[in-house]
Each structure stands twice: as C-alpha cells, then as structure tokens.
Amino acid sequence: MLRQTNLSLVLRHLRDHPAQSRADIAEATGLHRATVSNLVAELLDRRLVRETGTEHAGAIGRPRRPVTLHGAHVGALGLEINVDYISAHGSDLSGRVLVERRIAFDAMAGGPDLSLRQLGRVALEAVEAMKTAGATPAGLSVAVPGLVDVANGVVTLAPNLGWHDLPLAARLSAALGPWRVPVTVDNDANLAALAEHTSGVAAGTSHLVYLTGEVGVGGGIVLDGKLLRGADGFSGEIGHLPVDPGGPRCGCGRHGCLETKVGLAALMKAAHPETSLPASDPEERAIEIARGLTAGDSRMAEAVAQVGKWLGLGGSILANLFNPRVIVVGGYFATLAEWLLPPAQTELERLVVARSASQCRFVASDLGFGAAARGAASVVVNRLIDHPTMIPDPIPRLAPH
Structure with a gap:
C-alpha cells in the first residue's frame, strides 16, 4: 500500500510538472532521494515514465537525468x-x-x-x-x-x-x-466539468460551474478545485431548477424546469414552432441555427435572445448559491455563444445579490461536444x-x- 501510494505520488507530480529530475521529485514530494530513485526505476521498468536526456545543474557534479510521464502503451x-x-x-x-x-x-x-x-x-x-x-x-x-x-x-x-x-x-x-x-x-x-477544470478554457479555476447545452441541460459544479457531488451523488441537476411553475412540461414530469427554457429542443421549437424537426446531430442543428442568425433570421434571433435571458436567470441562481468565478457553457451554448452570452451576462449581473458575485462570467467551452x-x-x-x-x-x- 505504501509503495503504491508513493508510486502514485511520483506519477501525479510528473503529470503536473513534466521533465523533472529525481532530485526535483524528492524535493517536491518530501520523499528520500534513494526512495525516489527506486520508485523511478520501477516506473521506468513498467514504461510508465521515460528519461528525456540530461540536464546540467552546475559546472560540477553528476548531470541530472530528467524523467517525464510516459505510459504510451496504457x-x-x-x-x-x-x-x-x-x-x-x-x-x-x-x-x-x-x-x-x-x-x-x-x-x-x-x-x-x-x-x-x-x-x-x-x-x-x-x-x-x-x-x-x-x-x-x-x-x-x-x-x-x-x-x-x-x-x-x-x-x-x-x-x-x-x-x-x-x-x-x-x-x-x-x-x-x-x-x-x-x-x-x-x-x-x-x-465535462472535470474536463474543463483540467484542460478547458477555465483550466485551474478553483470555483466553476459547467452547463451542458444539449436537448437536456445539466450542470457540473467544481468548488475549491473538487467536484461537488452531494450526499447521494446527484448534485448539479441544474436543468431541473423550477423557473416557471406554469411553464411547459419537462421530460422529468414536472413543469417549468430551466431545461424547458434553454434546452436545444426548446430553442428549436421557439424558432420553428410550425415545424417538426427530425432527430439529427446537435452540433449540426447548432450550426444551422448559427447560419440563420448570420443571415438575419429575425425569429431565430428573438428566440436566441429569449434563451439567453433564461440562461442568465439560471446563471444568477448558481452565482447566488455557489459564488463561482466562471460559468462555462458547452454544447450548443458554446456554438451560439456570440448571440447567447451577451443577454445571459446582462441578466446574471442584474439578478445577483452580492456585488462580488457579478464578477462571475459566462465563457464558451472550446472542448466541443466531446467534453x-x-x-x-x-x-x-x-x-x-x-x-x-x-x-x-x-x-x-x-x-x-
């Protein structure tokens, strides 16, 4: 158990700090240099790390041999x-x-x-x-x-x-x-929130919320750098916040959920109420909407602006509850960000209680629909x-x- 813990400690350090010498690893982890040498030898044997050359720390002494995370076979x-x-x-x-x-x-x-x-x-x-x-x-x-x-x-x-x-x-x-x-x-x-926290537009941000932009709308919440799961692991069901009790029926069986206002299906229905659109890739639908907006489709523009306001209302609830620094929007929200986010940001700033919470910003994910x-x-x-x-x-x- 102790050896596995130490091997993991070295791997995690190398994931976050590429090309480190054994001495660097020992200093950063607090492990003894001889222990680090043995651990690195095992990781090299397992092909989970590799040496990247030599690095001269000074004019005299043995040159350091940096190692980096590898594992190309895993x-x-x-x-x-x-x-x-x-x-x-x-x-x-x-x-x-x-x-x-x-x-x-x-x-x-x-x-x-x-x-x-x-x-x-x-x-x-x-x-x-x-x-x-x-x-x-x-x-x-x-x-x-x-x-x-x-x-x-x-x-x-x-x-x-x-x-x-x-x-x-x-x-x-x-x-x-x-x-x-x-x-x-x-x-x-x-x-998706974990992906955004580690490698997205808000990578490293300790307090963020991620909103999916699909037919349904979900949320992932990162506080103090950790995913918030709740007592039973069901936190983040942001799409089912009740925002309009007299609103349309949601897929969950309730009425007026945020999802019924900002989900992709809700937008398509508002923009083309007379058309029953066949199922298709959501990215293709979002691109189709963007083309309509670029071409000056007034009904589409009105529908998107309305979705933006509801998105801002939902964002203000999150800002008041969790005080995130960033709300990252993905899926179709990101594709239509230039039209959706200005009204969303305006509504968020109007509805937040604490002035500091108004520093919260909507940003569009760059990870696409694969987050x-x-x-x-x-x-x-x-x-x-x-x-x-x-x-x-x-x-x-x-x-x-």
Missing part, C-alpha cells in the same frame, strides 16, 4: 451516450489523444437494449483503433445525461433517454465480451495513476530463483 477510454449521439475519446496515460469520434444515434427511440448494443460496438471499435495506435485500454468510463449511482454503475434516472434503474456498468461489461476492464458510469455534466467523453477518459487516467501497480505490466518479469 489506454483510457471515455464514452458518452446522449439523446441523439454517442461519442468516444481515447488517450494514453500521458494524455495523447488516440481516438476521438462521434456518431449520430437516436437513443430515445432505441431504448436501453439497442443503446447498450450500439454503445458496446462503439467501445470495441475504439479499442481496436487504440490498439492500432499502440495502447491497450486499461479502463472505461461512460457519461450519461441523468442521475447516476456512481458506486454501483447504475443509471437511476435519465428522463431524456427514458431510462430508470439501468445497471449500465454491468450490462456494458457483459456486452464487451472477452475484453474485461473496469467500467464506471457518471453524470455527463460532472465529467464529457474527454472527462470520462480523464477519470480512467486518474484511477490508473492512483493505482499504478494495477496497470498491466508490458514487460514479462522473470520468476525469482
């Missing part, structure tokens, strides 16, 4: 299943992207059985692509738009998918056949770094004599 796969698409993001231990794709899929019409079969197919195709790139996935995490019992891998409720008490982790593990790896499940907004899958892959990487001795050893070791 893969992490993140998947997201949403109302009308499935996405995959695969990387190696150092963060090198190996596969990134999204396919259109009507999960609402498919139901859980067909959805799980399709999710399994996408996973196995991604695994083959990652193996071709030289990395074997050692874990898989799935992002779902709904309430998730993370400890048991069960989707408790995903109203926009029509799923109730679905043991997704167990079912997906069975669908993957002989490929046996740990499978975890989490809320899509939580995973949740990216966050899912990062969860796998974190788990592997926490338990490096569980990573499959690429080099057969000789049995002791």
Whole structure:
C-alpha cells in the first residue's frame, strides 16, 4: 500500500510538472532521494515514465537525468451516450489523444437494449483503433445525461433517454465480451466539468460551474478545485431548477424546469414552432441555427435572445448559491455563444445579490461536444495513476530463483 501510494505520488507530480529530475521529485514530494530513485526505476521498468536526456545543474557534479510521464502503451477510454449521439475519446496515460469520434444515434427511440448494443460496438471499435495506435485500454468510463449511482454503475434516472434503474456498468461489461476492464458510469455534466477544470478554457479555476447545452441541460459544479457531488451523488441537476411553475412540461414530469427554457429542443421549437424537426446531430442543428442568425433570421434571433435571458436567470441562481468565478457553457451554448452570452451576462449581473458575485462570467467551452467523453477518459487516467501497480505490466518479469 505504501509503495503504491508513493508510486502514485511520483506519477501525479510528473503529470503536473513534466521533465523533472529525481532530485526535483524528492524535493517536491518530501520523499528520500534513494526512495525516489527506486520508485523511478520501477516506473521506468513498467514504461510508465521515460528519461528525456540530461540536464546540467552546475559546472560540477553528476548531470541530472530528467524523467517525464510516459505510459504510451496504457489506454483510457471515455464514452458518452446522449439523446441523439454517442461519442468516444481515447488517450494514453500521458494524455495523447488516440481516438476521438462521434456518431449520430437516436437513443430515445432505441431504448436501453439497442443503446447498450450500439454503445458496446462503439467501445470495441475504439479499442481496436487504440490498439492500432499502440495502447491497450486499461479502463472505461461512460457519461450519461441523468442521475447516476456512481458506486454501483447504475443509471437511476435519465428522463431524456427514458431510462430508470439501468445497471449500465454491468450490462456494458457483459456486452464487451472477452475484453474485461473496469467500467464506471457518471453524470455527463460532472465529467465535462472535470474536463474543463483540467484542460478547458477555465483550466485551474478553483470555483466553476459547467452547463451542458444539449436537448437536456445539466450542470457540473467544481468548488475549491473538487467536484461537488452531494450526499447521494446527484448534485448539479441544474436543468431541473423550477423557473416557471406554469411553464411547459419537462421530460422529468414536472413543469417549468430551466431545461424547458434553454434546452436545444426548446430553442428549436421557439424558432420553428410550425415545424417538426427530425432527430439529427446537435452540433449540426447548432450550426444551422448559427447560419440563420448570420443571415438575419429575425425569429431565430428573438428566440436566441429569449434563451439567453433564461440562461442568465439560471446563471444568477448558481452565482447566488455557489459564488463561482466562471460559468462555462458547452454544447450548443458554446456554438451560439456570440448571440447567447451577451443577454445571459446582462441578466446574471442584474439578478445577483452580492456585488462580488457579478464578477462571475459566462465563457464558451472550446472542448466541443466531446467534453464529457474527454472527462470520462480523464477519470480512467486518474484511477490508473492512483493505482499504478494495477496497470498491466508490458514487460514479462522473470520468476525469482
């Protein structure tokens, strides 16, 4: 246990501080230099770190040999299943992207059985692509738009998918056949928030909220640099804040949820009330709306401005409750940011109570519609770094004599 903890400590330091000498690692971690040398030797043997050359610290003495995080043979796969698409993001231990794709899929019409079969197919195709790139996935995490019992891998409720008490982790593990790896499940907004906190436009911000911009609207909340989950792990259901009790019926069965005001389906209905639009990729729909706005479609502009005001109202509630410095918007919110965010920011500043809370700013994500899958892959990487001795050893070791 102690050795695994120390190996993890070294790996985490190298993830955050590339190209460090053994002496640098010892000084930063508080470990003895001899201990660090032994740990680095094992990590080199496992091909989880590599040496990057020599570095002369002064005119005399032995030159330092910096090491950096490696693990090119170790893969992490993140998947997201949403109302009308499935996405995959695969990387190696150092963060090198190996596969990134999204396919259109009507999960609402498919139901859980067909959805799980399709999710399994996408996973196995991604695994083959990652193996071709030289990395074997050692874990898989799935992002779902709904309430998730993370400890048991069960989707408790995903109203926009029509799923109730679905043991997704167990079912997906069975669908993957002989490929046996740990499978975890989490809320899509939580995973996207983690991706934004580590590698997005607000990377490193200790207090942020992430809002998905899909047919449904979810939120992930990071406070003091940590994801806020709540007592049962169900925090962040921002889309179901009641903002208009007399409003339209939401997919959750209630009326007037924020989602019914700012979700992509709500925008499309407001802009084209006479048209029943077929299911399509949400990014394509957002681009279609942007074209209409650029062309001067007045009805579309009015609909987007109204969504922006409701988004600002929702943002003000978050600012008053959690006092974040940044509210990062993803999905279609990010695609239409230049039209949505000005009215949203104005409404937020009008409705916040504390003057300091008015410093909170809406910003558009640059991770696209793949933020949740990216966050899912990062969860796998974190788990592997926490338990490096569980990573499959690429080099057969000789049995002791």
